[in-house]
Amino acid sequence: MKYVKNDTAVKLCPGKERKETMIHLENVSKVYPNGTEALKNISLDIENGDFVFVVGSSGAGKSTFLKLLIREEKASFGKIKVSGYDLMKIRRRKIPYLRRKMGIVFQDFRLIEKMSVYDNVAFAMRVIGTPERQIKKRVKEVLKLVGLSGKEKRRPNELSGGEQQRVSLARALVNKPEMIIADEPTGNIDPAMSFDIMKLLAEINESGTTVIVVTHEHDLVKEFGGRIITITDGEITKDENYPTKHRTKSIKKAEADAS
């Protein structure tokens, strides 16, 4: 099935003109060395500032889709452009610079247990060589944004699952990425916390950051609404826009204006 771009997704971002395509996939396929065809001839565009859910059952090809975006895997065929980088031609040494444009949130949080909350977040800035003074200021801001002010000195194992995912989100945000890519961000946390995390992602998107959430939790997705891309057996079978709920006032207003 070929995807035809839907403009409503762009209109979800208030006050933002569509500037450029953040992600462009054209007839992309991925075949693993063992012969498994994980993605089949996928084409889609995600614009700067979009909020997109990618859903599908386990083994549908969602993870492969994500791995292609962060260039953990290279597509077998087709064209992929992410944030101006041609992922079919990108040199290995340029990949870190591509990833600096993204903030990645994992299902298992991937926090470093021996580090405090502060250091886990600061770590992402340190590894790209940011001066310590800037790190201090920015980490404070981001922890406040995700609602973890005052918990800087805690270790990940002293936090709940939801809080750990917030730390992970703070780490993804701290370098001011162009997009947030979240792989099953609510997979390991309870429903109430899941809802809070999704709300947080929606707020982040409101500030202009493109957000892509990969999940298999259809109920949560439908509860939130927005652009939902469904992958089944390696193909995009649906790309629809659902009414959005639980968004902040400005988004709702924008949606109202758009309609």
Added chain:
Amino acid sequence: MKLLYLLKEGFKNIWTNRMMSLASVIVLMSCLIITGAASLVSVNVSLLVSKIGDDNQITVYLDYELSDLESIKLGSKLSGVNNIDTYRFYSKDEAIKQYEKVLGNIYESMQGDGNPFGNAYKVRLKDLSKYKQTVEQISKIKGVSSVSDRSDIAGKLTKLNYFVTIVGSWVVLILAIVTLFIISNTIKMTMYTRRHEISIMKSVGATNSFIRVPFIIEAMVIGLTSGLLASTVICSVYMPIRNAAATEITGFIGDATYTVGEIMLPTYVIMSVIGMVIGLLGGYISITRYLKKEGGEIFGW
């Protein structure tokens, strides 16, 4: 700032993985001690051989019955031997005087007719390759009792030097490979224990060189520490071993080998550099191989 952070991380790694670091230091140090000892034996034997080669003076002992006058006259016959550069009369009085201290009270009784030594000549040769022929020629002169001949020792030492150099080189080469393997394994294990961190580093956009540097610093510090400790061990045992060899075998060895003062600085410098280079290489090889892995692959090591 960035470099300082990386340095700090490198040292922190050593402390975090202190048991593994300690194990690698011990193994690496042992290898370096054996390598250093083999090298020291080799250089000392070379020195010994070259000193014997340089010492082309031979002693020509004259018949005991020969009077002083006859002995001096014999000198003219020596001047007739082509390969002799210089010769000096070495009287029996001069010979016994060398043992004055050792003999103590009986020294006086060994003067004049009581002197057990005969007269001799100290002879220097022009061409060492004709050593054997010259010695034979001198031996034929009437009045010559015997000629000190070191050609046998020199030949044996040359063979020994060759053997030590060959064996030493192999030992050094094999141990260098072993140490390289050990250090690269240590770093590989360190990376394995930190694979989680490495995958996070990669996901937030750390460059491979940024990830690599702390591990290389860690490997180099382990190498340097091993080198310094191995040098300390070698220098501490070198003197007693050298002294023992000098007394047990021959006093000659003491003069023909390096003193601890002479070997100390080169040993420390060379061992530290070798340790660091092995650390650098071993670390670099293992890291570069594993940095090619991505995300899930890193966890699947």
